[in-house]
Amino acid sequence: MVVSKMPQTTMQLWQAWKDERDVEAKKQLIEQYLPLVDYVTNRMAIGLPKTVSKDDLSSNGVMGLIDAIEKFDYCRGNQFETYASWRIRGAIIDGLRQGDWVPRSVREKAKKVEEAYQVLEQKYMRSVTDSEISSYLNISEKDFTTMLQEIAVTTICSLEDPIREEESETRLSLLVDEKAKNPDYKVHEFYLKESLVQGIKKLTEKERIVISLFYYEELSLSEIADVMSLSPSRISQLHSKAILRLRGALAKHKDQLLQH
Incomplete structure (x- = not known):
């Protein structure tokens, strides 16, 4: 048996x-x-x-x-x-x-927009408009919108990139997982969190909602589009702008993060 x-x-x-x-x-x-x-x-x-x-x-x-x-x-x-x-x-x-799924030309465009947000928002100490970004880049607002669509794919994983190449801890994990503490990170973790907090404060209301729904509520971009009664392409643009703003806010601490 x-x-x-x-x-x-x-x-x-x-x-x-x-x-x-x-x-x-x-x-x-x-x-x-x-x-x-x-x-x-x-x-x-x-x-x-x-x-x-x-x-x-x-x-x-x-x-x-x-x-x-x-x-x-x-x-x-x-x-x-x-x-x-x-x-x-x-x-x-x-x-x-x-x-190497993103063409170099697209990465370069993303970098230019990120730098534009960094420079202008440090200068004005507020959330800058599409018009101001377009003017800084010397392009029309229509071209800026097209550029956002092109570089949207570079922003999908931005906050999930590791702080160090050999580590699994990410920038986003420092915000959503309070238990993920490592003594080696204490100093720059503090500045990183402060930078993210300040960066989030500079987001527009719609951008904050998109970030919250995507990263915290874990809705897809199409589901967020339904919730906010906007088109998926518009949600994608809001997501891209939010991430580029946050990356700009983090840029000044980048060297510190890599040195420790």
């Missing part, structure tokens, strides 16, 4: 994998959390060029999930889904970087 094994709980699977190195338990954990890869992939795929394969994003995401399962310490009582999401995002971003 063959006695079938009773289904294991998630905690039992973690114990079997971490304490006994049970490979079958690891496989079951991967299968259990695969929907998390789909969720993160679908969110990050929004706004990326059609040339970027969603299957490639998913493949990188799965590698991130496996890495998360390898490194997660279930004994600490932390939420695995949160930890794994960062690892999955990080793996997808690494894959995008290696694929």
Whole structure:
């Protein structure tokens, strides 16, 4: 008589994998959390060029999930889904970087707009208008809108870039995960948070709503468009401008972040 094994709980699977190195338990954990890869992939795929394969994003995401399962310490009582999401995002971003998916000309345009926001908002100490940015760049507002559409893809992962190349901690994680503390980061973490707070204060009301809904409520850009009764392209523009403003606010601390 063959006695079938009773289904294991998630905690039992973690114990079997971490304490006994049970490979079958690891496989079951991967299968259990695969929907998390789909969720993160679908969110990050929004706004990326059609040339970027969603299957490639998913493949990188799965590698991130496996890495998360390898490194997660279930004994600490932390939420695995949160930890794994960062690892999955990080793996997808690494894959995008290696694929060099953004043309240099688009990166240069993004840099120019970012610098324009940095210079003008430091000068006026307020949120600058599209007209002021256009004037600074010596282009029409229509051309500026077109430029925003072109560089939108460069802003999707901006706040999820790691502070250090070899680390998984990101600028956004410093805002949303208060438990992610590292003594080595204390000094520049303080200045980074202050810079982000000041940068967020300079966003327009609509830009703040988009950032909040996208990064904190985890809505997609299309869902945000429905909530705000705006077109997806308009939401994409608001997201791009918000990220470029924030990147401008962070620019003066960039060297400090890389030195420590």
